[in-house]
Amino acid sequence: MSRVHRSAALAAIVLIAGGCGSRARSGGLVVGFSQVGAESGWRTANTRSIKGEADRRGVTLKFSDAQGDQENQIRAIRSFIQQKVDVIAFSPKTEDGWQAVLEEAKQAHIPVILTDRAVNVQDTSLYVTFIGSDFVEEGRRAAACLARATGGKARIAELQGTPGSAPALDRKKGFEAALAAEFPGLTIIKSQSGNFERARGKEVFEAFLRSPEGASITALYAHNDDMALGAIQAIEAAGKKPGTDIVIVSVDGVHDAFQAMLDGKLACSVECNPLLGPQLFDLIERLKRGEPVPKRIITKEGVYERSQVTRETLAARQY
Amino acid sequence: MTPRFRPRAAWPALGIAALIVFNAASDLRTGGPGLIGPGAFLHLAIRDGIPSGPLIDVLNYGATFMILAIGMTPVVATRGIDLSVGSIMAIAAAVAAVLSVGGQPPPVSIAAALGAAVVCGLWNGAMVSGIGLQPFVATLVLMVAGRGIAQLITDSQIITFHDPALEYIGLGRPRWLPLPFPFLIAVGLVGVTALLVRKTALGLLLEAVGGNPPAAQLAGVRSRRIIALTYGFSGLCAGIAGLIAAANIKAADPFNAGRNLELAAIFAVVVGGTPLTGGRMSLAGAAVGGLLMQTLTTTMYARNVGADTAPLPEALVILVVALVGAPRAAAWARQRWAR
Known part of the structure; x- marks a missing residue:
């Protein structure tokens, strides 16, 4: 290819690229x-x-x-x-x-x-x-939700996430801060990591139920839905009713958690979108476009409670 | 070679006994639940004729470790190692769950899951004895890729299933012996494997291949085929463990099923008296070693040790058990005693 040809081809590419750019900015x-x-x-x-x-x-x-x-x-x-x-x-x-x-x-x-x-x-x-x-905010919302579901009085077992991970640390921090400031009737009596896993959540909650304090647990706060779903199985295996004997809140809002809310087993799930x-x-x-953007943007998130969940919201769940 | 009658399961069994005594002693202090009161480590609640309690939990969840360790033992005895068992668990769980949700009857989904696990194991075997890859590298490949395969099968989701027959594998409590079904599977597996290994020439061949591979080869042992088979067996055991793990939570979790269990299984094998240098093996020792791992975990729960600090006491117990069982430590102690 001669030098002239090459530069012509280059020019054409530049023109095409420029044309694309002006047609759709984000393209x-x-x-x-x-x-x-x-x-x-x-x-x-x-x-x-x-x-x-x-x-x-x-x-x-x-x-x-x-x-x-x-x-x-x-x-x-x-x-x-x-x-x-x-x-x-x-x-x-x-x-x-x-x-x-x-x-x-x-x-x-x-x-x-x-x-x-x-x-x-x-x-x-x-x-x-x-x-x-905002994981701290998620913890606070979970506390508020648990207070609503239990009438402000509960002895809580907590299933934490992976030790040292930001969501585990902050969800614990936010929850405890809300308890200290607003909900004196809620107390955490057991706390252990379930590693964000369904199987671990079940195994650890079984151990909670077998402990000396086990019989007095009236609520569960799980740092994610999967651990709560595991714990529900442990509660049922122990002959108790999740949702009535032990009130459960968790974080994430995954599809299976919506099913559990529909079944009346989970009181609420704080969304982490x-x-x-x-x-x-x-x-x-x-x-x-050169517009200024804020340094911190918090994802749009909600709280789902048992009463709001219907077959339709469950079917619309993407994850 | 050490004489056969030496009970290799003794050291991990002593470790379990020591942990139980420790738990009982902690329960006995004032304000505690007492020796067998509700909340005590030795407490057994019986509901509908089925006992439950921390000790039953040890049998229930320890079964996974036991089964992985039984599968790992012949591999280690022939100087190999299988790092892929955790990922194979995830694959087997995924296959069973997807087929079950797709409407297949339990025998089909169980057979397909175990079949997939055996294929994975034989793939390892082919890599090691066919191509001659180092066992560590060959099984590391499947350890990494296997989890991806499991996620591919489940479309990167946790698949929840409702299938009483499948769930029975993990949650069943037979009427004739109301213990956790996974534990009964593990005990059965020890029995069958021990019979195969000790009542046929298989055990001799395994130890010959592991003890001195060139000598075994010269003596006419088909060592490559035997090595490939050990990986196939390890895969089968991992598949059973994967079914149990999935049945226990009525769901296949491709992200977490079996994660990090390979190291626990290898430790259970070694502490049970099968050295990594190969040449001899103890199936019962490996099974008891597997129970020891779960006793440790359950102890941490019972004593309220947080997951961030638990690895330290766990490592200490493992170190002590390994030291006590080490031949050189035993010789040293005997010398001191004689003086």
């Missing part, structure tokens, strides 16, 4: 997203929402699954920087260890958005915004 966008892994149904729903929304808006999404490894995430972000994507978004595995790679992104003038989990860096200008749930896609890409488009 030319390239977004790099580093997902932490696929460790739960919540996370899979999160991934689907982001991929689906990118598709719908015609955004080119470079998606990378880190399989639960921070090293993989750092590598993915470096490769996004090299590919000069327009925006980088990621769900950090842990809070620490992001300083260096975020500085590289800043030097390359690529804005970074954190989704669903925060990072711990001195210089907060290293990321543009953090979009995700994984469907971040639409909000994330709204944000990215605002960024690209």
Whole structure:
């Protein structure tokens, strides 16, 4: 190919690219997203929402699954920087260890958005915004819900999430703060980690029921729905009625929890919405238009109570 | 070779006894529930003729460890290791749940789940003895990929099923012997496997292959085929454990079923008297070692030890049991005694 031909071809490509850009603003966008892994149904729903929304808006999404490894995430972000994507978004595995790679992104003038989990860096200008749930607030809402369902008096067993994880720490903090400030009649008498797992939730709750305090437990606060669903089986196996003998609240709002509410076994589930896609890409488009965005965006979430759940809401549940 | 009559199950059994005594002593202090009062570790509640209590929990949940350890023992005895058992559990659970929800009768879903598990195990065997990959690497591949396969099967969701026959595997309490059905499966498996290994030449061949592979090969033992079979058997046991795990919560959890259980199973095998260097094996020892792992977990629950601090006392107990059972430690103690 001669030099003239080559430059003509290049010009044509530039023209075509320019034409596309003016037709649909978000169409030319390239977004790099580093997902932490696929460790739960919540996370899979999160991934689907982001991929689906990118598709719908015609955004080119470079998606990378880190399989639960921070090293993989750092590598993915470096490769996004090299590919000069327009925006980088990621769900950090842990809070620490992001300083260096975020500085590289800043030097390359690529804005970074954190989704669903925060990072711990001195210089907060290293990321543009953090979009995700407020786990402390979720804990507070769970407490309020439990107070409503029990009439303000209960002896509570708590099933915590994975030790040291942000949702476990904050859901505990928010719940305890609300108990101390507003609900003196609610007391936690047992607390242990169920690792966010259904099987663990069942096993640990069985141990709770067998303990000396077991007979006096009147309520359960589980840091996620799966552990509550396991505990329900333990309660039934012990010959008690979940929902009446032991009132249960949990967090997440997954499909099976809606079924449990419909069956009258679960009093309420505080939503922790994984469907971040639409909000994330709204944000990215605002960024690209040069509009200012807040440093912290809290996901739109609700609380589902037993009385609100019908067959229709159950059928409409996406995750 | 050490003489056959040495009871290798003794050390983990002593460990279990020590933990039970520790729990009983803690229950006896003032203000506690007493030795067998409600809330005590030794308390047994009987409802509808079925006993329940912490000790029954140990048998119920310990069965998974026991079965994994029984499967792992021949692998370790032939100088191998199987890191993929946790992922194979997840695959078997996923296959059974998806077929059951799809309307297949229980025999079909159970057979398909166990079949898938055996195929996974034989795949490991082919990688190790056919291609000659290191067992650690070969089974690590399936450990990582297997969880992905399980998620693929369930479409990355927890699949809840309603199938009394399938649930019985994990929740059943037979009328003729009201103990957890998983524990009865584990005991049966120990019995059948021990018969196969000790009453046929299989045990001799296994120990020959593990003790000195070139010598066994020269003596005409088909060591490659035997090694491949040990992985197939380990896969089968992992499949049974996966069915139990799923039946117990009436759901297949592809993310968490069997996660991190491979190391517990390997420990149960080693503490039960089957060294990682191969050449000898103890099935009963491995099974009791599996029970020890669960006794530890249940003790942590009973004593209110948080999950963040529990690994430390657990590691201490494991260290002590391993030290007490170590031949060199025993020789050292004998020397001190003689002086």
